[in-house]
Amino acid sequence: MKKRWTSLLSLAILSYLTLSLFAPHTCLPVSESYIKANQNKWLEKASRHENNGWICIHIEGTPFQRGFQRGFLTAGEIQQFLKTITHVLEFKTGKEIDFFIDKANKLFKHKVSREYATELKGMVAGMQAAGKDVNYEQMLFMNAFIDLWWYWWPKEKESLSSGCSAFIATGDATSDGQIVMAHNSWSRYVLLRFCNIIVDIAPDKGHRILMQTWGPCIYSATDFFITGAGLVGTETTIGGFNGFEKKGTPVFERARRAMQYADNIDQWARIMIKNNNGAYANSWLIGNINTGQIARLELGLKHHSLEKKTNGWFSGSNIPENIKLLRQETDASYDDIRETSVARRERFKQLFKKHYGRIDTEIAKQMLADHYDLYLKKQNPSSRTICGHMELDDGSVPGSRGAYIPGGAIDGKVLDSNLAKKWTILARWGSSCDIGFDAEKFLQHHTQYDWLKDHLENLPAHDWITVSFEKEK
Numbered sequence: 001m002k003k004r005w006t007s008l009l010s011l012a013i014l015s016y017l018t019l020s021l022f023a024p025h026t027c028l029p030v031s032e033s034y035i036k037a038n039q040n041k042w043l044e045k046a047s048r049h050e051n052n053g054w055i056c057i058h059i060e061g062t063p064f065q066r067g068f069q070r071g072f073l074t075a076g077e078i079q080q081f082l083k084t085i086t087h088v089l090e091f092k093t094g095k096e097i098d099f100f101i102d103k104a105n106k107l108f109k110h111k112v113s114r115e116y117a118t119e120l121k122g123m124v125a126g127m128q129a130a131g132k133d134v135n136y137e138q139m140l141f142m143n144a145f146i147d148l149w150w151y152w153w154p155k156e157k158e159s160l161s162s163g164c165s166a167f168i169a170t171g172d173a174t175s176d177g178q179i180v181m182a183h184n185s186w187s188r189y190v191l192l193r194f195c196n197i198i199v200d201i202a203p204d205k206g207h208r209i210l211m212q213t214w215g216p217c218i219y220s221a222t223d224f225f226i227t228g229a230g231l232v233g234t235e236t237t238i239g240g241f242n243g244f245e246k247k248g249t250p251v252f253e254r255a256r257r258a259m260q261y262a263d264n265i266d267q268w269a270r271i272m273i274k275n276n277n278g279a280y281a282n283s284w285l286i287g288n289i290n291t292g293q294i295a296r297l298e299l300g301l302k303h304h305s306l307e308k309k310t311n312g313w314f315s316g317s318n319i320p321e322n323i324k325l326l327r328q329e330t331d332a333s334y335d336d337i338r339e340t341s342v343a344r345r346e347r348f349k350q351l352f353k354k355h356y357g358r359i360d361t362e363i364a365k366q367m368l369a370d371h372y373d374l375y376l377k378k379q380n381p382s383s384r385t386i387c388g389h390m391e392l393d394d395g396s397v398p399g400s401r402g403a404y405i406p407g408g409a410i411d412g413k414v415l416d417s418n419l420a421k422k423w424t425i426l427a428r429w430g431s432s433c434d435i436g437f438d439a440e441k442f443l444q445h446h447t448q449y450d451w452l453k454d455h456l457e458n459l460p461a462h463d464w465i466t467v468s469f470e471k472e473k
Contacts, residue, residue: 029064030119031363035125036136039068052462053075053196055428058469060202063115067122067218068129074197074216075130078123081194081215082134082142084455088190091451104141104148108250112140114400115205116253119218123427142216143252147279149331150242163187163318164222164236165344165386165409168285170294171354175360178417179287179294182364183234185212185222186388186434188407189439190456195222195410196429200469203277206260210423210469219256223282224413224418229263230290234413235282238325239341240332243301248277255280264288269306272299281329283316289417300325313352313359317344317386338399343374343384350374361426365464366413369433383408387432391442404446406437406456410462424468428461436461 046069048057055077059069082354086097112120120139127134163186170179185195195214203210207228214221223235254272262268265286272284278301287294293317296307296314303325307314319334320326320339328332333339337346347370355363369387373380375397379381383390383401388408393402412432415425437459443449449456 013458029121030125032119033070033472034128038078042068043072045069045072051467052465053460054198054427054465054467055196056198056200056467056469058200058202060204063118064122064125064425065126066120066201067130068124068126070119070199070216070218071123071126071128072130073126073473075132077194077197078127078142078216079132079134080242081191082138084194085142085145085191085215087455088188088452091130091150091222100145100148100153101141103152104144105137105151106111107143107246108140108150111249112191113251113257116218116256123218137366139216143210143218144250146221147244147250147252147277151241151277151279152246163239163388163408164316164341165348165388166234166236166285166316167313167348167352167364167367168232168234168287168294168296168358169313169352170287170309171291171442173356173359174416176416177292179289179292180233180359180361180364180414180416181224181234181285181287181342182368182412182414183224183236184368184387184412186409188405189410189437189459190406190452191392192407192410193459196278198425198427198467200423201260203260206472207262209259210425211259212411212427217252217260219252221252222411223255224286224425225259226415226423226425227259227262230288231259231262231265231286231416232269232289232420233259233284234284234286234316236318238240238298238300238320238330238332239318239370240285240330241278241300242280242331243278243281245274245277245301248279249275251280265293265308266306269295269297273304276301276304283314283318283320285314285316287417294415296321298322298325300329302329311391315345315348315352317341317348319345335401336399337375338384338397340383340388340401347372347374347386361414361416361419365412365426365428368409368412368414371433372376379427381433381435389435391437406439406442406446406449406452408437408457409433423467423470424466426464428464429469430459431461434461 166183211225258271390405412428
């Protein structure tokens, strides 16, 4: 009997702790009067500046304080993101936005930890203080839109999921033996234009984070980051993926927790793998600047693999190397060179053979801007090039994503170990190359996209800039 009561007590304590950690609480955790009395003090610790298309912000403090700062400083951008994603979602699915907001809250409200739920509520309060009308349910949806739209809504996941080209190199592959990492973000320009935010987060607990992020997301979502533990990371989405587990933990919770609390690569991987829901199935490229080790975590729903090395490189082009993951969880081709993921993977092999032992940040920039079409064997910016330009691709090559799609690579980010130690990244907005995107001219020639007229904007190619924050404040 004593053992039974002990077991019941243990179960009760475990249940209480679980409910405390993942408490949905829809009301704000602090009063309106408390917010008004303290908001100026919170905002004095935060900052925002703009540079060549990027919005660079610093936030710090408790979950509610840093959320308030983020919401207040980017209130206009978050409101516009919600307006645009509402328009695109309703056109693409025929469903009202409230359908997706309701579904996001039913699926994820009880799976967000108290810390990050409080940060989201701080963002709501910050936006409201800036005069923007938003609620917690909408904020949760905007953070979970990748889980929901690309994976829970499976009919749209292939046409709407992102691409991306990336690599990480170390040891005898680089010019000084240290880590070099590079990434460009691919997707439809109409929504990807909201990932021009670089945020420096100094939380009251866990590691500091410097990351590119998308709209109001508390994690990166585009994934290029440095952490106070000395970890650097990026990823490319696994194309043609078909798994989702609605009982799992959403990716924005896992990815943010991994950045904030992992001390090393193994801990980072464990956090991502535990209770994985399959959303944002990625080839994650992770490095430890303290040891020079790099790793690739290919994370599906049923299958995953973690490879590590201290000499060499890993690349990402939206196709996994893990054969079980490839064959059992995707419908992707491994060897059809007409496919964008295959063409870019093979082009990375050529470039690393050419530059091996000399890889540095300048060569990394060149690689991100590469326009060599491996299938056509010529310079031809298209859906098959590392610097992707789907808007220039006529779709005539079988296996292309389609004809004249307004999407592709919208940026470039590069770092090495020395830059990461200085809390610095090199970034370019608008394109990885010099081409850019003229929305007005595009819509004149491609009237099938008239439905995007009020939402598609110009993306001129800016110069590379250095984004740096003081590591300690």
